[in-house]
Amino acid sequence: MTQHRDESSTREVAIGDLHFRVIQSPRVDAARTYLLVHGIGMSHRYLRRLHTSLAPDHAVLSIDLPGFGGLPKPVEQLDVPAMAAAIAALLDRLDLAPIVAVGHSMGSQWVIELAVQRSDLVSHVVVMGPVVDDRHRTPGAQARALAIDVFRESPRANGMVFSDYLRSGIHWYLRQLRHMLAYRTEDRARLLTRPLLVVRGSRDPVAGAEWCRRLAEAAPDAALLEIPGSPHVVQHTAPRIVADAIVAFSGSRNAR
Numbered sequence: 001m002t003q004h005r006d007e008s009s010t011r012e013v014a015i016g017d018l019h020f021r022v023i024q025s026p027r028v029d030a031a032r033t034y035l036l037v038h039g040i041g042m043s044h045r046y047l048r049r050l051h052t053s054l055a056p057d058h059a060v061l062s063i064d065l066p067g068f069g070g071l072p073k074p075v076e077q078l079d080v081p082a083m084a085a086a087i088a089a090l091l092d093r094l095d096l097a098p099i100v101a102v103g104h105s106m107g108s109q110w111v112i113e114l115a116v117q118r119s120d121l122v123s124h125v126v127v128m129g130p131v132v133d134d135r136h137r138t139p140g141a142q143a144r145a146l147a148i149d150v151f152r153e154s155p156r157a158n159g160m161v162f163s164d165y166l167r168s169g170i171h172w173y174l175r176q177l178r179h180m181l182a183y184r185t186e187d188r189a190r191l192l193t194r195p196l197l198v199v200r201g202s203r204d205p206v207a208g209a210e211w212c213r214r215l216a217e218a219a220p221d222a223a224l225l226e227i228p229g230s231p232h233v234v235q236h237t238a239p240r241i242v243a244d245a246i247v248a249f250s251g252s253r254n255a256r
Contacts, residue, residue, distance in 0.1 A: 008055065012071075015089045019071045021064035022094070025051065030059035032123065032250060033096055037087070038062075039105025039131075040176050041168045043069030046160045047104065049239035058247070061099070063090070065110075067176075070167045077175070080183040084113035091121050098123040100250045104235060105129050105206070106180045113183075116191045124250045125192060128199045128242065129232045133211035134186055139177065148205040152231035161233070189219040196222040197249045199242060201230025223249060 008025040023044050034054050036047045044051070044062040054060045065083060067073045078086065087110060091099065101122045103111035108127030115122040132142065150158060165173065189196060196219040200207045209226065216222040225245050230237040 008051075008060075013090060013093060015086060015093060017072075018066040018074055018086050018089075020066065020086075020090050021069055021071060022090075023051065023062040025055040025060040027055075027057070027059045030057070033059040033061060033099045034246065034250075035091075035096075035099045035101050035111075036060065036062040037101070037103040037107035037110055038064065038068065039103070039107045039129075040180055041068070041165045041173045042105075042161065043164050043167070045069075045164065046157065046233055046236050050102075050235040050243055053239045053243035054247070061094075061096070063087070067172045068168050069164065073169070073172050077179075079179040080109045080113050081117070083179075084110050084117055087114050088118045088121055091118075096121075100124045100126065100246065102126040102128070102246060103130075105131055105232070106176070109180065109183050109185050109188075112185060112188050112192065112196075115194050116188055119193050122194050124195050124197070126197045126199065126246050126249065127215075128235055129201070129204055129207040130185060130198060130212065130215055131206065132181055132183070132185060133206075133208055134184070134214070135211065136208075137181055139181065142177075142181070142206070145205040146232075149232045152203050152205070153233055154237070157233045157236050160236075186215055186218045189215055189222075192219050192221070194221075195249070197246065198222060198224045199234060199245065200224075200226055201232065201234035201237065202226050202228045203230060204232045204234065206232045 101111035108130035
């Protein structure tokens, strides 16, 4: 792989009263653009290793969503369809060609919904550690899984998670948690017209093996990849493996 210097830029973009943070690594000769979307309570920071792994040879766009990463909290409720529509408006504003939409945890819901709503903006969908397991769709079950995952993540990953949770705030987190639990990821995946890649770490207690298998089987065109030894934040633990898998998938599967 040819190495190029990553000349990323960071800016805030307002769509009405919704504020996004955009971290962009452009490549004029790139065949496609990869959009990286964080999960509930988080920011682009825990996607940085994946962004850096992709950037030398591809155009990459990481975003912080409204209310996350220290950005202003929206006044109105933003359920999963509304947040996906906001992401679509951002992509329209940035005038990007069809992107490979990559989401982690709750970000998996937002990118699936984005592809369902606006398939013209998306060529492929990648979900890492997707939520919510349809057999454990309760706050208690999710809390237990996250508690287990804390002991499997690195201190650095845990530090980013907890500090971003503080920046997001408990009130906004709980508002989004309600939307996360209500959204039936597996049902929306059935409506996809773009190829789907489901990625999980083999030690992920949040996105279990059976749930990820059922999610992949629900989609019309999907593949499932398990990264040995990785917990929930798989893109931080194994960024190079995940990046290579995403690039290979987006290069070999054609959208219908």
